[in-house]
Amino acid sequence: MDNESNRRFDPARMRRTVLEMAYAGSTVHIACAFSIIELLTVLYRCHLRYPDNDPRADGRDYLVLSKGHGVMAQYACMRELGWLNDIDIQGYFKDGSDLKGLSDSRVPGLEVTSGSLGHGFSVGVGIALGLQRQGTDQKVYAVVGDGELNEGPIWEGALIAAHHKLDQLMVIVDKNGFQAMGTTDDVLALGDLSAKFASFGFETLEVEGHNEAAIDAAIRHLWATSPGKPKALIARTVKGKGVPFMESDNRWHYTRLNADTFVQAVAALAPFRGSK
Known part of the structure; x- marks a missing residue:
């Protein structure tokens, strides 16, 4: 991780971008985006390949956001890359904007239209199968x-x-313990996710999902081991991470910012810089 990349992908700044978008568009899913900020930061900074910084380059790697309602976190990364600008961010979710509240494949850089949960992952499987048959090294x-x-x-x-x-x-699992209507344990207990994916034939690791260095090391380890097996990274995260009054408070799945909570949330981000 060079200094320039660290400056370009700063989790606190990207959370600020998410807040700006959510406030400008008077929309929801803030906490859902916050839990994946570090995961996407590490992917874009260290792993995803985009020849000539082109989101539609033929030789690119693919980031499939099956969790389509977390798309503001991906938009924040795309702003860092120069694929989106300040006008795009301030126009989020407004009439005429291409940027919607769910991932939309018509936007360069978004590989799938998702939000109907459970389907994006299978699209990613299909992409991987196609790349395998083409004999490329794309991930x-x-x-x-x-x-x-x-x-x-x-x-x-x-x-x-x-x-x-x-x-x-x-597959990278954002294991924040919540879904729209409650905790995952209350809605439908998932059990040991590492054991589940291992039983399905995946090479599996768990990681603290807000520690950038640990995420990077885990991804590199998975790619270096078990040829012939798909990989699963189970990331333990906090829904709403970075703004204390949002953390692990599932009301922020659907709560909109007002003028007061926007100012409070931005102020709360100041001391937060994640874990390198």
Whole structure:
């Protein structure tokens, strides 16, 4: 991680971008975006390849955001890369804007239209299968929420990934313990996710999902081990991470910012810089 990249992908600044978007668009899903900021930071800074910084380059790696409602975190990364500008951010969710509240594949840099949970991962599996048949070294990262793991298509996709030995595929689970209507344990207990993915034939690791150095090391380790097996990274995260009054408060799945909470949230970000 060079100093320039660290400056470009600063988690506190990207959370500020998310707040600006949510406030400008009077929209929701702030806490859902905050829990994946460090995960996406490490992917864009250290792992995803975009020849000539082109989000549609033929030789690119693929980031499939199955957890489509967390798209503001991806928009924040795209702003860092210069793919989006300040006008795009301030116009978020407004009439005429291409930037919607769910991932939309018509936006360069977003690989899937997602938000109907459980389906994006299977799209990522299909992309990985296509790349395998083409014989390329491109990689596919599929970011899923732990809540969507109670959807059957996730596990159908996992079976296909293992059967076809898609070792260029990595699923990253945002394990924040919540989904829209409550905790994952209350809605449908998921059990030991590492054991589950291992039983489906994945090479699996767990990591603290806000520690950038640990995330980077875990991703590198997974790619270096077990050829012929898809990978699963289980990231323990905090929903709403970075703003104390949002952390682990599931009301912020659907709560909108007002003038007061926007100012309070921005002020709360000042001392937060994540873990390097």
